[in-house]
Amino acid sequence: MIIQLKKNIDATTNSKLKEALDGQGIPFYPVSTQLGNYLICTPKGDFDIRRIGQLAGIMDVHRVSGNHKMVSDKWKVDRTIIDFGDGVQIGPNDFAMMAGPCSIESEEQIDATLEQLVKHGVKFMRGGVYKPRTSPYSFRGLGIEGLKLFHQKCSAKGIKIITEVMESSQIEPMLPYVDIFQVGARNSQNFNLLEALGEIDRPVMIKRGISGSIDELLYSAEYVFKSGNEKLLLCERGIRTFEQVYRNTLDLNAVPILKEKSHLPVIVDPSHGIGIRRHVIPMALASVAAGADGLIIEMHQNPEKAATDGQQTLDFSQFDELMRKVGVLRELIH
Ligand code: PEP
Ligand code: MN
Numbered sequence: 001m002i003i004q005l006k007k008n009i010d011a012t013t014n015s016k017l018k019e020a021l022d023g024q025g026i027p028f029y030p031v032s033t034q035l036g037n038y039l040i041c042t043p044k045g046d047f048d049i050r051r052i053g054q055l056a057g058i059m060d061v062h063r064v065s066g067n068h069k070m071v072s073d074k075w076k077v078d079r080t081i082i083d084f085g086d087g088v089q090i091g092p093n094d095f096a097m098m099a100g101p102c103s104i105e106s107e108e109q110i111d112a113t114l115e116q117l118v119k120h121g122v123k124f125m126r127g128g129v130y131k132p133r134t135s136p137y138s139f140r141g142l143g144i145e146g147l148k149l150f151h152q153k154c155s156a157k158g159i160k161i162i163t164e165v166m167e168s169s170q171i172e173p174m175l176p177y178v179d180i181f182q183v184g185a186r187n188s189q190n191f192n193l194l195e196a197l198g199e200i201d202r203p204v205m206i207k208r209g210i211s212g213s214i215d216e217l218l219y220s221a222e223y224v225f226k227s228g229n230e231k232l233l234l235c236e237r238g239i240r241t242f243e244q245v246y247r248n249t250l251d252l253n254a255v256p257i258l259k260e261k262s263h264l265p266v267i268v269d270p271s272h273g274i275g276i277r278r279h280v281i282p283m284a285l286a287s288v289a290a291g292a293d294g295l296i297i298e299m300h301q302n303p304e305k306a307a308t309d310g311q312q313t314l315d316f317s318q319f320d321e322l323m324r325k326v327g328v329l330r331e332l333i334h
Pocket of ligand 2: 308
């Protein structure tokens with residue numbers, strides 16, 4: 001059960017309410033976010049929702065069985081819209097296209113990518129400055145200096161930045177330069193990082209773990225939400241299976257399931273999802289057909305020379321083709 005408290009609830013009413021819940025043997029967990037104050041209740045047996053709804057200080061009460069509470073679609077009438085406050089939104093009526101290199105490498109690379117994004121009216125540029133690499137000897141990103149350059153270039157063109165944060169200590173220095181924090185697959189269950197991201201007022205996109213289940217992804221989102229941040233996006237990026245022919249198995253079943261279970265926007269990353277450049281476009285289109293609220297695509301002016309993930313990175317003419325086909329498909333299915 002989720003109890004939404006009245007905005008102006010006073011301390012006395014609040015404690016009386018908690019006493020009443022105690023009296024009925026209902027355990028509760030207070031949650032305060034950017035948008036409201038809630039009591040997340042986990043009653044063991046049955047309870048009379050009418051008796052609870054009558055208590056003072058309550059705006060609304062929702063029966064949410066199951067273990068995902070705040071991210072569940074069972075209590076929010078409307079789907080979550082991520083609003084950047086300047087006319088840019090992500091949500092059911094605003095498909096989010098995010099594209100750019102796996103890693104930020106140079107000023108020339110940022111300039112070339114931005115030109116390509118502006119040409120297509122794309123609002124979000126991706127690019128890692130902190131790269132989780134399997135080998136410690138691989139390129140691990142340009143760090144905060146790279147992010148500052150990335151931000152300077154993007155803000156001049158009105159393009160927003162999505163980039164990965166790998167640990168809590170990076171959040172504060174990165175904050176002035178980031179529009180969406182990406183939690184990578186390897187950090188999907190780094191609960192300390194998720195809680196720290198819950199304490200800031202900035203959208204967070206959580207990628208599904210490398211061997212993560214759908215429920216585990218939802219629990220990860222629940223961690224951020226219950227820590228205070230409702231501005232959340234989920235990302236399907238492929239999971240590890242027995243199949244060795246491609247890099248990951250893009251689980252498009254996750255798209256309708258996540259959208260049914262939660263009110264959060266679902267973004268698909270077909271680049272990591274299949275890991276093979278020539279197959280990224282069809283998988284991107286399949287993601288749109290499956291109901292994705294957006295795509296995150298790796299793109300580079302010269303993928304062969306990309307510092308990371310070149311094998312799955314589209315060149316500019318392939319990105320042109322993708323944009324054209326996504327436009328046609330969205331027209332057809334909406
Ligand atoms: C990336 O986006 O470049 C990345 C490292 O993604 P993932 O965490 O899904 O592997
Ligand atoms: Mn990558």
